[in-house]
Amino acid sequence: MRNDAGPREPADELNRLLPAGRVLTDPQVTGSYAHDEAEWAPHGLPAAVVRPRTAEEVRTVVRVCLDHGVPLVTRGAGTGLSGGANAVDGCVVLSTEAMTAITEINPLERLAVVEPGVVNEDLRTACAEHGLWYPPDPASARWSTIGGNVATNAGGLCCVKYGVTRDYVLGLQFVTGTGELVRVGRRTAKGVAGYDLTSLLVGSEGTLGVITEVTVRLRPRREPEHTVAGHFASVVDAGRAVAAVAEAGVTPSALELIDRHCLAAVDAWKHMGLSTEAEVVLLGRSDAPGPAGELEADTMLACFEGAGATYAVRSTDQHEAEALFEARRLAYPALERLGPVLTEDICVPKAAVPEMLGRVDAIAARHDTLIANIAHAGDGNLHPLLITPPGDERARDRAQAAFVEIIAEALALGGTVTGEHGVGLLKRDGLRDELGPAVLALNRTVKDALDPMHILNPGKVVSSSRKDS
Amino acid sequence: MRNDAGPREPADELNRLLPAGRVLTDPQVTGSYAHDEAEWAPHGLPAAVVRPRTAEEVRTVVRVCLDHGVPLVTRGAGTGLSGGANAVDGCVVLSTEAMTAITEINPLERLAVVEPGVVNEDLRTACAEHGLWYPPDPASARWSTIGGNVATNAGGLCCVKYGVTRDYVLGLQFVTGTGELVRVGRRTAKGVAGYDLTSLLVGSEGTLGVITEVTVRLRPRREPEHTVAGHFASVVDAGRAVAAVAEAGVTPSALELIDRHCLAAVDAWKHMGLSTEAEVVLLGRSDAPGPAGELEADTMLACFEGAGATYAVRSTDQHEAEALFEARRLAYPALERLGPVLTEDICVPKAAVPEMLGRVDAIAARHDTLIANIAHAGDGNLHPLLITPPGDERARDRAQAAFVEIIAEALALGGTVTGEHGVGLLKRDGLRDELGPAVLALNRTVKDALDPMHILNPGKVVSSSRKDS
Numbered sequence: 001m002r003n004d005a006g007p008r009e010p011a012d013e014l015n016r017l018l019p020a021g022r023v024l025t026d027p028q029v030t031g032s033y034a035h036d037e038a039e040w041a042p043h044g045l046p047a048a049v050v051r052p053r054t055a056e057e058v059r060t061v062v063r064v065c066l067d068h069g070v071p072l073v074t075r076g077a078g079t080g081l082s083g084g085a086n087a088v089d090g091c092v093v094l095s096t097e098a099m100t101a102i103t104e105i106n107p108l109e110r111l112a113v114v115e116p117g118v119v120n121e122d123l124r125t126a127c128a129e130h131g132l133w134y135p136p137d138p139a140s141a142r143w144s145t146i147g148g149n150v151a152t153n154a155g156g157l158c159c160v161k162y163g164v165t166r167d168y169v170l171g172l173q174f175v176t177g178t179g180e181l182v183r184v185g186r187r188t189a190k191g192v193a194g195y196d197l198t199s200l201l202v203g204s205e206g207t208l209g210v211i212t213e214v215t216v217r218l219r220p221r222r223e224p225e226h227t228v229a230g231h232f233a234s235v236v237d238a239g240r241a242v243a244a245v246a247e248a249g250v251t252p253s254a255l256e257l258i259d260r261h262c263l264a265a266v267d268a269w270k271h272m273g274l275s276t277e278a279e280v281v282l283l284g285r286s287d288a289p290g291p292a293g294e295l296e297a298d299t300m301l302a303c304f305e306g307a308g309a310t311y312a313v314r315s316t317d318q319h320e321a322e323a324l325f326e327a328r329r330l331a332y333p334a335l336e337r338l339g340p341v342l343t344e345d346i347c348v349p350k351a352a353v354p355e356m357l358g359r360v361d362a363i364a365a366r367h368d369t370l371i372a373n374i375a376h377a378g379d380g381n382l383h384p385l386l387i388t389p390p391g392d393e394r395a396r397d398r399a400q401a402a403f404v405e406i407i408a409e410a411l412a413l414g415g416t417v418t419g420e421h422g423v424g425l426l427k428r429d430g431l432r433d434e435l436g437p438a439v440l441a442l443n444r445t446v447k448d449a450l451d452p453m454h455i456l457n458p459g460k461v462v463s464s465s466r467k468d469s
Numbered sequence: 470m471r472n473d474a475g476p477r478e479p480a481d482e483l484n485r486l487l488p489a490g491r492v493l494t495d496p497q498v499t500g501s502y503a504h505d506e507a508e509w510a511p512h513g514l515p516a517a518v519v520r521p522r523t524a525e526e527v528r529t530v531v532r533v534c535l536d537h538g539v540p541l542v543t544r545g546a547g548t549g550l551s552g553g554a555n556a557v558d559g560c561v562v563l564s565t566e567a568m569t570a571i572t573e574i575n576p577l578e579r580l581a582v583v584e585p586g587v588v589n590e591d592l593r594t595a596c597a598e599h600g601l602w603y604p605p606d607p608a609s610a611r612w613s614t615i616g617g618n619v620a621t622n623a624g625g626l627c628c629v630k631y632g633v634t635r636d637y638v639l640g641l642q643f644v645t646g647t648g649e650l651v652r653v654g655r656r657t658a659k660g661v662a663g664y665d666l667t668s669l670l671v672g673s674e675g676t677l678g679v680i681t682e683v684t685v686r687l688r689p690r691r692e693p694e695h696t697v698a699g700h701f702a703s704v705v706d707a708g709r710a711v712a713a714v715a716e717a718g719v720t721p722s723a724l725e726l727i728d729r730h731c732l733a734a735v736d737a738w739k740h741m742g743l744s745t746e747a748e749v750v751l752l753g754r755s756d757a758p759g760p761a762g763e764l765e766a767d768t769m770l771a772c773f774e775g776a777g778a779t780y781a782v783r784s785t786d787q788h789e790a791e792a793l794f795e796a797r798r799l800a801y802p803a804l805e806r807l808g809p810v811l812t813e814d815i816c817v818p819k820a821a822v823p824e825m826l827g828r829v830d831a832i833a834a835r836h837d838t839l840i841a842n843i844a845h846a847g848d849g850n851l852h853p854l855l856i857t858p859p860g861d862e863r864a865r866d867r868a869q870a871a872f873v874e875i876i877a878e879a880l881a882l883g884g885t886v887t888g889e890h891g892v893g894l895l896k897r898d899g900l901r902d903e904l905g906p907a908v909l910a911l912n913r914t915v916k917d918a919l920d921p922m923h924i925l926n927p928g929k930v931v932s933s934s935r936k937d938s
Contacts, residue, residue: 108715108820131718153661164659166668167636180907188816189848190633191885192622192672193892193903194912194930199635199668203661220718246577249600249689292758347657351577379658416660423662434662438649442919443663449918450911461663 010068010092011048017060024049033075033095034087039342040396041083041425046073046093053098055173055181055212061094062210062455063179071458074206076117076148079140081343082424084152084205084460094210096147102126103213110218111170111187116147116211123216132218135162138420139329147211153203155420157254157325160378161287162219164420166202173213174201177451187215200446205422206457208450225253225285226297227321230304230312231278235259235361235373238280239354241307242377245284246350248303250296253287254325255378262331262372262385269334272323278310282377283324331374335385342386342399345427346410347419350380359409360384367402369395381419408433423461431461479537479561480517486529493518502544502564503556508809509865510552510894515542515562522567524642524650524681530563531679531924532648540927543675545586545617548609550812551893553621553674553929563679565616571595572682579687580639580656585616585680592685601687604631607889608798616680622672624889626723626794629847630756631688633889635671642682643670646920656684669915674891675926677919694722694754695766696790699773699781700747704728704830704842707749708823710776711846714753715819717772719765722756723794724847731800731841731854738803741792747779751846752793800843804854809865811855811872814896815879816888819849828878829853836871838864850888851879877902892930900931 014023024030025048035043047070052058065072074094075085087093099115102123106112107130114123120134120141127134137156138144144154150172155164171185185191185198201209232238238257245255259280267274282304286296297314304312315321335341348356357373360382364371375382384406388395407417407430417423417430432440443462448454483492493499494517504512516539521527534541543563544554556562568584571592575581576599583592589603589610596603606625607613613623619641624633640654654660654667670678701707707726714724728749736743751773755765766783773781784790804810817825826842829851833840844851853875857864876886876899886892886899901909912931917923 108712109818110715153665155659159659163636166665167632176907176911182905182907182911184908184911186816186885187818187883188850188885188888189819190624190628190816190845190850190888192887192889193885193896193900194908195673195677195915196622196635196665196668196671197908197911197915199665200915202665204664208664220720243577246579251689288758289761290759292761347655347659349578349656350658376659381657381659414656416655416657416662418661419657419659420661427662431662436651438645438651439653439663439666442645442651442653442666445918446664446666446669446915449914 010064010070013064014048014050014061017064018050018052018057022050022052022057030093033093036075036078036080036083036085038081038083038086038424038426039340041086043083043086044089044091046087047090049093049095051095051098058094058210058212059175059179059181061092062175065092065455066179066453070455072210072455073457074151074210076145076151077119077143079144080148080152080424081345081421082418082426084422084424086425088459096145105130105132107132109187111215112218113213113215114146115213116145118146120144120146120149127218128221131221133221134168134216134218136165136168139332146214150202150211150214151205152422153420155376155381157256157376160255160376161251161253166199168217169198169202169214170217171215172198172201172211174209174211176209177453177456181212185215203422205424205461207447207461208456222287223289223293225287226293227315228284228297228300228304228312229315229324230282230309232280232282232309235280235357236354237308238282238377239357241282241304241309242353243351244303244307245300245378248299250299252284252296252300252378254283254285256283256328257373257375257377258283258328258331259373261370262335262374263327265334265338266327266330269337270330272327274327283328328374332385335372335387338387339390340388342403343421344382344384344386344403344406345418345421346406346415347379347381348410348413348415352413352415353377353380356382356410356413356415360406363402363405363409367398369399369402371402379419380415425460479533479539482533482537483517483519483530486533487519487521487526491519491521491526499562502562505544505547505549505552505554507550507552507555507893507895508811510555512552512555513558513560515556516559518562518564520564520567527563527679527681528644528648528650530561531644534561534924535648535922539924541679541924542926543679545614545620546588546612548613549617549621549893550814550890551887551895553891553893555894557928565614574599574601576601578656580684581687582682582684583615584682585614587615589613589615589618596687597690600690602690603637603685603687605634605637608801615683619671619680619683620674621891622889624845624850626725626845629724629845630720630722635668637686638667638671638683639686640684641667641670641680643678643680645678646922646925650681654684672891674893674930676916676930677925691756692758692762694756695762696784697753697766697769697773697781698784698793699751699778701749701751701778704749704826705823706777707751707846708826710751710773710778711822712820713772713776714769714847717768719768721753721765721769721847723752723754725752725797726842726844726846727752727797727800728842730839731804731843732796734803734807735796735799738806739799741796743796752797797843801854804841804856807856808859809857811868812890813851813853813855813872813875814887814890815875815884816848816850817879817882817884821882821884822846822849825851825879825882825884829875832871832874832878836867838868838871840871848888849884894929
């Protein structure tokens with residue numbers, strides 16, 4: 001309900017209701033909050049950016065948006081790759097950047113309570129001081145926030161053994177689409193009191209609520225890892241090695257694929273002395289304790305060799321092993337230096353990894369597009385990276401066509417259109433194809449139920465049932 | 470919409486639409502489908518019991534119920550302990566007992582696809598033949614079904630290390646409250662395409678949909694376990710040992726508490742030669758591979774001794790260790806031989822376990838009620854078992870009062886009213902107290918969205934927003 005006696009502009013009302021300095025309206029500044037890192041995803045310009053410091057302030061923001069019928073787009077660090085945090089024209093962008101408190105780290109209960117703006121790496125560092133470990137480790141961990149990780153159900157390198165963000169979220173405090181501040185979930189190890197609204201919020205990309213606090217499960221610090229590296233003549237050979245590791249019954253703590261394009265781009269940027277002789281490098285790790293870890297590493301080595309590795313070795317040098325994983329994490333920003341990078345995020349059954357990588361190669365050739373590959377290969381979660389020369393519109397059109405084809409091939413192989421980056425804007429068509437009309441309608445029903453006024457990140461993931469999407 | 474041209478009775482219409490033998494209406498027979506194992510939970514009598522064999526037949530049942538406005542109560546083996554499967558008068562009970570196919574066990578993708586009526590133990594046995602392991606292991610594993618386990622998000626003994634049913638459900642096929650047959654979730658290791666309707670259905674106790682197929686994640690077969698047993702003079706001492714294990718950074722593969730009452734009841738029934746000298750027995754296990762497992766077992770032993778165990782030992786006899794865990798699993802049916810048993814299912818923070826066990830003792834004394842204790846102690850998931858002499862109404866009233874007080878104390882200690890048995894009927898008041906009005910309203914909003922005609926297991930968990938609950 002619009003308050004006709006009050007100020008008409010949401011920014012004015014936010015300024016009136018919140019402490020000084022919370023609201024930004026200078027277009028030079030607000031423009032930098034207008035989009036995430038998804039290449040080519042459309043975005044509008046926010047009417048205001050607000051940086052609340054407390055849950056109550058977040059509630060005020062939601063209520064002002066409700067009052068004015070203005071869309072609210074929540075963002076963390078803006079490292080998303082699907083456009084999920086992109087502004088729509090005239091919206092309020094809520095940035096969680098000022099909510100950075102680590103409220104509790106509890107070694108006995110093995111949990112932490114944090115505000116949404118806490119950077120992933122900062123939480124991991126703080127946990128380590130207590131002998132604890134927060135596993136989810138997206139490659140963006142140095143910049144991305146726990147709130148953003150929860151909103152997208154972020155994955156990472158260790159997911160192949162330890163699962164994704166949702167597996168670590170015990171409870172949430174959030175503001176609903178009707179402006180209520182609520183707590184869901186728990187602090188106990190188990191609990192089945194009511195529907196699992198916690199899991200429902202995780203991965204909902206700001207469309208069902210605005211997260212103000214996260215309670216995460218922690219693990220004890222783990223053993224140092226053993227690293228195995230293998231060079232392969234083709235992505236398909238590397239894919240066969242991945243399938244062999246799964247068949248051997250090993251659960252590696254990481255199993256990452258990086259191709260020559262990525263290694264070359266990282267080396268050109270960071271001068272790490274990386275070998276670019278191999279077409280593809282596979283990096284396997286085991287953190288099983290004691291002799292079990294040795295055995296797993298040896299088994300992976302044998303799998304790499306059996307799949308035709310041109311070179312394979314157990315790394316004895318911890319520094320060298322770290323450099324290889326650092327190269328993996330830097331692959332995306334390194335490639336971005338060459339031109340716009342459109343990031344794919346498909347996930348296919350493990351058995352389909354070689355076939356899918358082969359199809360990506362074929363698509364690259366067919367559309368004359370440079371496609372580099374990084375992959376959480378052990379999960380079947382592939383990130384083909386489509387690189388175009390800056391300013392080349394025709395190359396962009398070709399890459400766009402390749403992007404669509406990769407999604408279709410992933411679905412044809414029984415995969416999903418997004419393994420960990422989220423639907424955002426870039427995967428909305430893919431989502432429709434994947435879910436089909438009945439499940440899409442169920443998703444919309446849930447959206448309508450939790451955000452009845454349709455102010456929370458409209459147009460992302462699914463639209464309301466009232467709108468065409 | 471009622472089909473005025475057709476038969477007026479749902480049983481007649483079900484008989485007309487389904488193959489012969491699917492529908493039971495003999496009250497002698499249908500009465501045995503009227504309730505689960507929750508003592509004192511109210512139940513009505515079904516108008517018909519139907520045992521469909523396919524997902525399409527399930528859809529037919531849902532559509533007939535929609536057409537006639539008749540409530541539909543789904544049940545697996547009926548081993549539930551909260552009344553979640555209890556019939557309401559005139560309802561249709563859908564039993565999944567005839568849907569017992571294990572459709573797929575896939576070692577490479579580490580998943581299985583099963584019909585809902587598959588018994589937990591049967592799935593575990595089938596997986597073991599492929600070197601695989603389905604972890605969730607409720608004490609009812611020999612009887613309870615995967616469908617029921619999913620509907621209640623069942624826990625079990627190994628949850629302390631391996632998580633609960635929800636952690637293993639990758640995807641579901643189910644019939645919605647509007648009679649659509651849909652698939653949610655995936656077969657891939659990761660995926661964030663749309664809201665997590667899979668987790669929403671898990672633990673929803675048949676109130677949001679009727680599950681027709683479950684895709685579960687599997688693990689590789691694990692190492693043989695090391696077992697540590699400790700005798701304690703009080704539940705509080707045992708509780709301190711549990712806290713010490715958590716503080717020592719050990720993640721046991723089981724950490725179970727059984728008191729003297731349970732051991733005596735099992736021994737009187739099964740003549741297993743169990744010692745009943747100890748007031749309380751703690752059973753710890755480690756399945757960490759190789760020397761790590763030895764170290765964990767030794768650490769647990771030291772924790773037991775440090776907390777004042779009167780006797781503690783690492784079991785070297787696998788048969789003896791199995792007998793102790795068998796006694797744990799048989800505790801509930803053994804006590805039932807003595808009289809009606811009202812089963813609690815609270816879960817408290819680990820640090821609160823000694824305090825909570827002490828309060829249970831005090832409540833037992835205050836209400837002159839025999840309360841035996843079994844507990845997934847490492848999770849803080851306690852099952853006080855309130856035992857009353859058959860036919861003693863006043864004892865029953867005292868036990869009922871104790872039951873309510875235990876729930877209140879669990880909430881006061883930051884716990885939950887149900888760790889793994891579900892809300893059903895017995896925990897509806899507790900649920901209200903735990904969630905509070907705003908979150909309860911959110912739960913109802915979700916219920917209304919997915920079951921708009923309010924035919925799915927009405928009165929369980931939360932009522933629709935249209936009804937008082």
